[in-house]
Amino acid sequence: EAEVAQSPRYKITEKSQAVAFWCDPISGHATLYWYRQILGQGPELLVQFQDESVVDDSQLPKDRFSAERLKGVDSTLKIQPAELGDSAMYLCASSEGLAGAYEQYFGPGTRLTVT
């Protein structure tokens, strides 16, 4: 069964350092999402891609976060510089499309700890 791949699974970094996360969606899925999930809360959308284009990044802290999906396949989310409040689970998800009953398939996530 096809899965969304993410790496690394765990990352510990010091504040002010740069950190990057990678996601490879299910083959053929046009829509890719990056979420941040703080313990005890639901996932919060950071950025959504349709193919290589950003369709929603309204909640992305653009002064320190950036995301790209250059060829419309895999994607990278970067934080520079990391802050203590960035400690969370970063989830990547993909779906076949935007409209209709397209559920999102989530990867295992990257747990980030900023010290």
Place this chain on the structure above:
Amino acid sequence: GQNIDQPTEMTATEGAIVQINCTYQTSGFNGLFWYQQHAGEAPTFLSYNVLDGLEEKGRFSSFLSRSKGYSYLLLKELQMKDSASYLCAVRDRGNAGKSTFGDGTTLTVKP
């Protein structure tokens, strides 16, 4: 924008039935999803409702009333493995189909 409300925690007994409610306020509705998330794991899809009524899938059923901004997830014949967080997510009509998640309901199933 979206405002989604779910109970924080629920407890039920193995073999019983439990109903997890979700209420929402939205400027444009285009479907509601339920996801299950075990501790430390990623969410997995359970159900999708876009029209009013009940959708049944094995031991899990989901109900939607668009006029009331209300949904529930019904779990029957509870098993210990059903202990998890249950997330309600509402999809926008616009905003490229953006889904906004509630904070989830943590269900504990006791023997």
